[in-house]
Amino acid sequence: MQLKFLYMEFFPIPSNTTSDFYFEKSANYFDSEVAPRRAAALLPKAKVLTILINPADRAYSWYQHQRAHDDPVALKYTFHEVITAGSDASSKLRALQNRCLVPGWYATHIERWLSAYHANQRRASNFLTSHRARYALLRVLDPWILVLDGKLLRTEPAKVMDMVQKFLGVTNTIDYHRTLAFDPKKGFWCQLLEGGKTKCLGKSKGRKYPEMDLDSRAFLKDYYREHNVELSKLLYRMGQTLPTWLREDLQNTR
Numbered sequence: 147m148q149l150k151f152l153y154m155e156f157f158p159i160p161s162n163t164t165s166d167f168y169f170e171k172s173a174n175y176f177d178s179e180v181a182p183r184r185a186a187a188l189l190p191k192a193k194v195l196t197i198l199i200n201p202a203d204r205a206y207s208w209y210q211h212q213r214a215h216d217d218p219v220a221l222k223y224t225f226h227e228v229i230t231a232g233s234d235a236s237s238k239l240r241a242l243q244n245r246c247l248v249p250g251w252y253a254t255h256i257e258r259w260l261s262a263y264h265a266n267q268r269r270a271s272n273f274l275t276s277h278r279a280r281y282a283l284l285r286v287l288d289p290w291i292l293v294l295d296g297k298l299l300r301t302e303p304a305k306v307m308d309m310v311q312k313f314l315g316v317t318n319t320i321d322y323h324r325t326l327a328f329d330p331k332k333g334f335w336c337q338l339l340e341g342g343k344t345k346c347l348g349k350s351k352g353r354k355y356p357e358m359d360l361d362s363r364a365f366l367k368d369y370y371r372e373h374n375v376e377l378s379k380l381l382y383r384m385g386q387t388l389p390t391w392l393r394e395d396l397q398n399t400r
């Protein structure tokens with residue numbers, strides 16, 4: 147009971163009379179086995195947005211995140227040592243390796259979200275026996291999932307926010323082309339305040355760290371090849387635009 151109460155407080159039941167949107171964001175349960183089923187049970191009408199960057203960069207970003215939080219394993223080992231550690235490595239090193247690598251199996255995780263939510267919506271399209279036709283119909287009737295290009299979000303956030311507002315069906319839209327400005331010191335787009343100053347995200351977002359070494363880049367390119375091919379097929383089936391980083395990656399693969 148207690149858990150349910152906390153959940154309901156965290157996700158208040160939306161009233162039919164308001165046009166408010168409740169949102170929640172986290173990078174940490176995207177790849178969870180149980181989260182999609184739980185989310186679909188708790189919030190069957192939720193819209194889901196996934197922001198994907200190149201999984202190799204995501205792995206490196208996580209490693210840097212852990213170093214910044216003084217994780218002794220991330221401080222002790224280089225990124226290359228972490229991602230290439232073998233089965234004989236310590237359990238702590240393997241755990242860090244998993245948190246760097248596994249969330250980047252994007253197609254596997256998105257499939258899990260799709261099946262959890264589709265299982266919920268099946269009744270609406272029960273007359274269609276083919277899985278593919280059902281996908282297609284649900285895509286048109288109820289676009290509830292949007293896959294966004296994290297690289298584009300970084301370089302052209304206003305353009306991405308236009309897509310988000312359209313997807314959510316926001317009526318009172320905000321023109322982010324006017325409310326965001328590039329801050330050269332931060333190296334990212336930030337909120338533009340009255341008077342021309344900018345308000346950027348905190349120190350923990352957009353950290354400055356060295357470029358990934360080329361050996362790690364090559365290792366991860368190979369490691370994620372099949373996963374990225376699967377992702378491109380899945381996005382095609384879902385009728386979603388391929389992120390530019392994925393297009394480039396696949397072109398280089400060929």
Ligand SMILES: Nc1ncnc2c1ncn2[C@@H]1O[C@H](COP(=O)(O)OS(=O)(=O)O)[C@@H](OP(=O)(O)O)[C@H]1O
Nearest residue numbers: 172173207210299300334335336347350351352353
């Ligand atoms: N405008 C702007 N300002 C700051 N940071 C930006 C911005 N746009 C995108 N990013 C990228 O977002 C990354 C951190 O966001 P996350 O949501 O993954 O972080 S967290 O899960 O909340 O810790 C962060 O990753 P790192 O660069 O590894 O720090 C950024 O690259």
